[in-house]
Amino acid sequence: MTSDAGDSGDSGDSLDQLVAAVRGSGRYRDVAESLIRRVGASELAKRRGLKEAIKATKSKLHQVAGAYLDEPRYGAWLAELRAAYEEVDGGLEAARERRRGALRRVMARHASTRERLPILDQFYTQTLAGIGPIHSVLDLACGLNPLALGWLPLAADAEYIACDIYGDLMAFLGGYFALEATHGRPGLRGRAETRDVIAAPPAGHAEVALLLKAIPCLEQSDKDAGEQLLRAVRAEHLLVSFPAHSLGGRSKGMLANYEARFHELMARTGIGARATITRFQFATELAFLISR
Ligand SMILES: C[S@@+](CC[C@H](N)C(=O)[O-])C[C@H]1O[C@@H](n2cnc3c(N)ncnc32)[C@H](O)[C@@H]1O
Numbered sequence: 001m002t003s004d005a006g007d008s009g010d011s012g013d014s015l016d017q018l019v020a021a022v023r024g025s026g027r028y029r030d031v032a033e034s035l036i037r038r039v040g041a042s043e044l045a046k047r048r049g050l051k052e053a054i055k056a057t058k059s060k061l062h063q064v065a066g067a068y069l070d071e072p073r074y075g076a077w078l079a080e081l082r083a084a085y086e087e088v089d090g091g092l093e094a095a096r097e098r099r100r101g102a103l104r105r106v107m108a109r110h111a112s113t114r115e116r117l118p119i120l121d122q123f124y125t126q127t128l129a130g131i132g133p134i135h136s137v138l139d140l141a142c143g144l145n146p147l148a149l150g151w152l153p154l155a156a157d158a159e160y161i162a163c164d165i166y167g168d169l170m171a172f173l174g175g176y177f178a179l180e181a182t183h184g185r186p187g188l189r190g191r192a193e194t195r196d197v198i199a200a201p202p203a204g205h206a207e208v209a210l211l212l213k214a215i216p217c218l219e220q221s222d223k224d225a226g227e228q229l230l231r232a233v234r235a236e237h238l239l240v241s242f243p244a245h246s247l248g249g250r251s252k253g254m255l256a257n258y259e260a261r262f263h264e265l266m267a268r269t270g271i272g273a274r275a276t277i278t279r280f281q282f283a284t285e286l287a288f289l290i291s292r
Pocket of ligand 1: 035064065066068112113140141142143144145163164165166195196197198199211212213214217218
């Protein structure tokens with residue numbers, strides 16, 4: 001085994017050095033530490049030294065999270081939303097359209113929500129038809145999806161808890177929740193948590209949990225992550241989805257593979273035997289509503 005300069009050879013020290021090096025590089029500064037540690041420990045065990053393990057950890061983090069998000073401009077995005085929410089010209093309908101336009105523009109900065117924009121007007125009306133008004137939502141590995149909360153059939157006093165691994169993204173979503181509560185939804189109780197949902201799935205109960213296009217991504221850093229999370233989530237309704245295309249646009253065989261994986265997970269967790277499952281296929285996304 002070769003060792004890089006600065007590699008003490010002690011795995012605990014190496015892991016601390018790896019975490020510091022990864023966090024020192026701008027893009028991953030705000031990523032939940034438990035994820036960097038888990039990926040880093042596995043790369044240290046596989047690679048020939050600290051330097052290689054740092055490189056491989058960054059590459060894996062890019063694969064599971066970084067690749068989806070455009071260069072973050074959280075300050076500018078929040079300013080754009082604020083301008084749309086604070087503008088008073090026109091009637092209620094004009095205000096609603098202005099806000100939705102601004103929300104759509106920001107959602108276009110994350111690949112997952114960008115792909116959902118063409119189907120957004122149908123996505124929640126169809127998948128959550130007959131459910132609601134919803135009093136509590138748990139949005140797991142949320143990306144920018146909480147910006148779509150106005151498209152869900154929410155109760156006026158709904159609690160919306162969102163989590164993802166980026167601290168700065170969560171701060172931005174906190175700012176958005178505050179804006180939404182100040183301008184039009186005074187009862188909204190929004191909370192954005194920086195959380196590695198594999199290491200620490202949220203313990204609370206929700207009426208609806210969203211696990212949108214996240215399973216393939218979570219399983220890239222831990223092959224059992226999808227199963228563990230499905231077992232841990234406590235919700236009456238769980239909306240799980242899969243992308244119809246890869247980030248590169250490839251789609252051949254993907255849907256069939258994801259559908260097979262979903263049913264395998266339903267069988268392994270025993271959820272399939274105890275719940276009603278409804279399937280929805282959209283142009284860019286395959287979704288399953290699990291109701292129990
Ligand atoms: C494919 S995107 C889906 C985003 C969102 N659910 C949607 O459909 O619009 C996957 C998301 O999972 C997040 N993620 C990856 N690993 C995670 C982990 N261990 N815990 C929480 N979030 C994670 C990424 O940052 C990314 O935002």
